[in-house]
Amino acid sequence: MTSTPPVAPSAPAVSLGAQLTRRKPVERLVADAGSGEGGTLRRTLGVWHLTMISIGATLGTGIFVVLGEAVPVAGPAVVISFVLAGVIALLSALSYAELAGMIPAAGSSYSYSYATLGELAAWVCGWCLILEYGVSVAAVAVGWGQYVNELLDATLGVTIPDAWSQPPGAGGYFNVPALVVVVLATLVLLRGVTESARVNTVMVVVKILALLLFCSIAFTAFRAGNMTPLFPLGLAGMSSGAATLFFSYIGFDAASTAGEEARNPQRDLPRAIMLSLGIVTVLYCLVALAAVGALPWRRFEGTEAALARIVDNAGGGSLAVGLLSLGAVVAIASVVLTVLYGQIRILFAMSRDGLVPPIFARVDRRTGVPRANTLVVGLFVSVLAASIPLGELANATSIGTLFAFALVNVAVLTLRRTRPDLPRAFRVPFAPVVPIAGALLCCYAMLSLGLSTWVVFLGWMVLGLALYAGYGRHHSRLNSDTMGACSSTSSTD
Template identity: 65%
Template sequence: MIRESGTSTGGPALRRSLGVWQLTMISVGATLGTGILVVLGSSVPLAGPAIFISFLVAGLAALLSAVSYAEMAGAVPVSGSSYSYAYATMGEGIAWICGWCLVLEYAVSVAAVAVGASEYVNEALSTAGLSLPAAVAAPPGADGGLLNLPAVVIIALAMLLLVRGARESAWVNTAMVVIKVAVLLLFIAIAFTAFNAGHFQTLLPMGAAGMSAAASRLFFSYIGFDAASTAGEEARNPQRDLPRAILLSMAIVTGLYILVALAAVGAREWTWFDGTEAALVQILEELTHQPWIALLFALGSIVAIASIVLTVLYGQTRILMSMSRDGLVPAVFGRVSARTGTPVAGTLIVGTAVALTAGLVPLGELADATSIGTLFAFALVNLSVIYLRRSRPDLPRTFRVPLYPATPILGTLMCIYLMANLGPGTWWVFGAWMAVGAAVYFGYGRRHSRVAALSQADYEHLSAQAPEDTAVEAVVPAAVPAR
C-alpha cells in the first residue's frame, strides 16, 4: 500500500522541510543542463538548424505530461512520483511496470549525465595546459579508458550529501541551480553577439523526420521535471506546492533550452556540431579568445552536472522507497534513518550501483533507452488522470488539468509519437529491460507484495481506519481488484 512515510513499517518518518522554492529547484536541478551539456552535440546533426523546434516539440510533450503530474501530485501527495500515481489508480501490476521504467529512467540518466563530467573536467584543465590521463577519463573500451573517475567522484559526493538530509541537499542544490542558470545566461549573451541568421536559411536539411528524431532524443533533456513529485512526503504543503513547482520548473527549463539552442546554432553552422564534445565551451573559446571565460563555463557545467546527479539520485531513492513499502522490492530500500530522516541504506546501495555503472560502462545510445522508459511512464500518468477523474470525481484536487480530457489524451499520444521515432535498437533494449522486470516481479515482487497479503477484511478495516488519508483512500480501492 502507499502510505505516509513510516506508517507501514512503524519506522521514522521523512521530514517535511521543503517549500515551493526548494521543490522548484529540485525539478530545475534534475532537468536543466542535460540536453544542452550532454545530448546537444549528437542531436544537432539530426535536426539541423531546427534543433530549437525539436526542443520545443519535446518540451510540449513534457508540458502535456507535466500538467497531468501537477494534478496527480495535488491529489496523491506521496513519494514515488508516477509509480505512486499508477498504483493509486490502475493497481499494482501497472504500477510495477511504471516503477521499473522509472528505475531505468533515473539510474541510467544519472550515469549518462555523470559520464559527461569528464569532458568538462578536461575542458577546465585544458586552460592550464593539463588533462586527465585517458585511463581515468573514460570507461573500458573507450579511448584507452579504464575508469571514468570524474563520474564516480560526482556520484559519490551526491550520495554522501543525500545521506545527510533532504533539507541540506535542497539548499546545496538551489545554490548549484543558480550557478548553472547564470553560466547558461552568460553563454546566451556572448553567443548572440556572433549570431548569423544565415545559419537558419535551410531550416530542415534532414527533413521533418530528422527534427522528430532529434525531439525524441532531446526528450532526455526534460527528464527530471517530475523530480519534485518524488518529494511528496518531504514537502511542507504538498497539495499546494507540488503543482506550482512542476509547472514553474517546466517554464524555466524550456525557455532556457530554446534560447541556448538558438544562440548556439546562430553562432556556428549546424554541421560544426557533428562529433564535437563540450560544444558550448568551444564556442565560447572561439568567440572570446579568453581562457578564463571558457574555464568559468566549464566549471559551471561541472556544477550543472553535479546538480542533476544530486536531484535525480534523490528521486531514484524515493521511488524505490515507495516500491519497498509496497513489498515489491526489498525492505532495505524503505528504511528511514531516525538520525538523518533519509533512507540511508537505500541511498548508499543505489549510489554505489550507479557510480559503478557510470565509471565502467560506455553508455552511448542508452540516453535513448532512458527516454523510452520515461515516455512510457509519462503516458501512464496521463492515463492515471483520466482514470482517477472517472473513478474518484469527488477526490479533492488542488490543481486540475486544463481542457480535460483533451490534454491528457494529447499527452499520451505525444508520448507514443516520440516513442515511435526512437530506433529499433532502443526498442530492443527497452524490451530486454521489461523482460528482466517481469522476472523480478514474478520472482520476488508478487510473492512479497502487501496487496497479495491483504484480505478483504483487512481492506475494509484499512478503508475505515483512514477515511481522511487521501493517498490511502485513493489507493486501496484500486489496489485490491488488481490482484
C-alpha cells in the same frame, strides 16, 4: 466418544489476474506517506526548494551534454526539437501537477499508477522510473567528465587522459570523473534532505548564470547562414531530435518524488512542477538558438562539451571557457544530485509496498534519510556511469521516461472517471483532450527512437517482469493484506 473439532476452511486463493490488477486506494497511499515500519521521511521542503529540485534535475542535462548528440540528428531544427520536446513534457507536466497535488507520495508516477491501473502497471511504471532516474544519473555523469577536462585545460593546461575519463567502448578503460561525481552526490544526500536542498539551490543559481554568460558570448558570433536550411534532415530528423532531447526534460517530475518531504504538498507540488518546466524550456530554447547560430551544425559531431567549444570559437577566451566549464561542472553535478534523490525515493515507495526488499524503506532516525537505499543506489549508479557510453544511456532513459509519462496521462483520465469526488488542488485544463494528447505524443516520440533503443528497453522490461514474478508479486503488502482478510473471513465463518 470424543468429537473432532471442525476444521476451518482454507483461505481462498487469490487469482493471478486479481493480483496483477489490484489497486492501492488513494486514501491508503496518502495514509502510508505518514507511516511505515522502516520510518517516515521528514516534511521540511517549501515551494522554493521543490522548484529548485525540479530545475536542478532538469536544467543542464540537455544543454550541457545531449545538445552535441541532437544537433547532428536534427540540424538547425534542433531549436524546434526543443520546443516539440517541451510541448510533450508540458502536456505530461499538467497531468503530474494534478496527481501530485492529490497523491503527495514519494512514489511519483509509480504511486499514481498503483491507484489507477493496478499493481502490474505500477511495477512496470516503477521499473521504467528506475531506468529513467538511475540510468539518467549515469548518463549525465558521463558528460560531467568532459567539462571537468575543459575546466582543467582552461585553468591548468592539463587534462585527464582518455583512458581514465572515457568508458570502455569510447576509447577508455574507466570513467573516473563520472564515478567521482556520483560518489560526491551520494555523500551529500546522506547528510539529509534539507542540507541537500540547500546545496542544490546554490548549484542551480550558478548554472543559470553560466548559461546566461554563454548566451551573451554566443550571440556575438551569431550567423544567420548557420540557420539555413532549417530542416537539412527533414521533419524526421527534427522528430528524432525531439525524442533524443526529451531526455533533457526528465527532471521536472523530480518534485513529485518529494511528495512526502513537502510541507504543503497539495499546494506547492503543482506550482513547483509548472514553474520549473517554464523556466527550463525558455532557457533551453534560448541557448539552443545561440549555439546553432554561432557554430555550423555539422561541426557539433563528436563532442559532449559543445558549449565550451562554441565560446572558444566565438573568441570568449580562456577565462570565459573556464567560467562556462565551471558552470557546467556545477550544473551537471546538480542534476546528478537531484535525480539520484528521486531514484532513492522511488525505491523507498516500492519497498514500503513490498515490491522490492525492505532494506530500501529503512529511514535513519538521525538524518531522516533512507541510508542503506542511498548507499546501494549510489554504488550501482557510480559503477554504471564509469563503464557505459553516453549515447545508449540517454536514449534508453528517454524511452523509459516516455512510457512512464504516458501512464501518468492515463492515470489522470482514470481518476477523473472513477474518483471524481477526490479534492484536486490543480486540474488539467481541457481534459480529456490534454491527457489524451500527452499520452499519444509520448507514444509518438517513443516510435521515433531507434531499433537498438527498443531492444534495450524490451530487454529491461523482460528483466523487470521476471523480478516481479519472482519477488514482488509474492511480497506485495496488498497480497498479504488480501490473504489476511480472506483468512479472517474464513475463521469467522
